[in-house]
Amino acid sequence: MVISSKDVKTIYFCPRKAKFEIRHRERNKKSLLSVSNFQTDAFGCILVAEVDEIVSENPLVVKILKTGKKLSEYHMLESAFVGYVIESNGKKLDAIIIESPYYSVSVNWKPYVSRMLSMIGSFCETDEFRVMKTHLCRTCPFSPECFKEIVNSESLTFLHGVKEKTLEKLNSYGINTLKDVINMNPIVEQLLGKEKAKRLAVQAKSIIENRPILIRPVPKISEGLYLDIESYTPLNFDYLFGILDDGVYIPFLASDPSSESNVFKEVVNYISKTNKPVYHFHNYEINRFKKLARRYNVELSKNFFNRFIDVYKLYIDHVALPVPSYSLKSIARYFGFNWRTQLNGQLVVHSYAEYLTTGDKRILQEILTYNEDDVRATEFILKKLIEIIA
Incomplete structure (x- = not known):
């Protein structure tokens, strides 16, 4: 080796x-x-x-x-x-x-x-290592294998919302398996509160039965734009704004930090020309828009930001899934989506640094492919959510 x-x-x-x-x-x-x-x-x-x-x-x-x-x-x-x-x-x-x-x-x-x-x-x-839940699970292509092993043992390791201290508390009351979380839910409720206990019970059932389960009704979902931003964090530089609109991928690419302002304004203008909701995954995109608006003195109304809809939050608030984490990759892979590159949130930063050093257009093309797959994955899982609630 x-x-x-x-x-x-x-x-x-x-x-x-x-x-x-x-x-x-x-x-x-x-x-x-x-x-x-x-x-x-x-x-x-x-x-x-x-x-x-x-x-x-x-x-x-x-x-x-x-x-x-x-x-x-x-x-x-x-x-x-x-x-x-x-x-x-x-x-x-x-x-x-x-x-x-x-x-x-x-x-x-x-x-x-x-x-x-x-x-x-x-x-x-050592040939084999025990399964551990870490921050690497969110993007790890091997996490489904670990998850499968944990499900077979009914361990609480990948039960969403159960961190180390919560796990210790549950174990101290004899709650050690997924079935324990369901069967001993009144005790879980006393320990963690009614809402948390309900969520954990549904999550445990979803894992045991290997199917999505609605926790509560999902708000109305309409067709919209899909947005994903790639940033080079060492320079605090947002160089790529990928938008998917009616199936067409549109990359807004800044060649260097000096062009970030113009590209950001182009993206704002594009979004402002439509009344469609803007779907994104997690809160990164909306946070970056607010920071860039302040940086470049671009006035964005409350109504503009009200159109941003976090697909992660739709899932986390409304659906229990049998997945190792609620990351975009984990959810999309569960439903059958596959990325065309091996990049992830960390690797793409290193790839962009290599592109800045070498000027190799193939590296930039791989980043564009990765970004396109991210927005298409966001659309994909939103459509899967619509299928679940149908």
């Missing part, structure tokens, strides 16, 4: 997902051995250090690029992985720099080597 330094984050949060990803990569014969000069053997695995830049050869200084605002523990473990692999090649490593648009730090990676090796050793020597 070949493990890259770029796998460290996933191993840290969810080794099961990392194992799936590495096996998928190897099945598809995607070799990492040609992308790096630094590799070593450990625990029966090949460890490959992928660095984004060799700053200098003598002394050897390498750079790892990130997009976030602060250093995290897994960054230090990744740097320890890189440092260990490079020095195992007999090289003297002078410094590892971790850099993002928000910071540039030469990190002290050596104190993290022992913990990194323990983590990688366990990962290499």
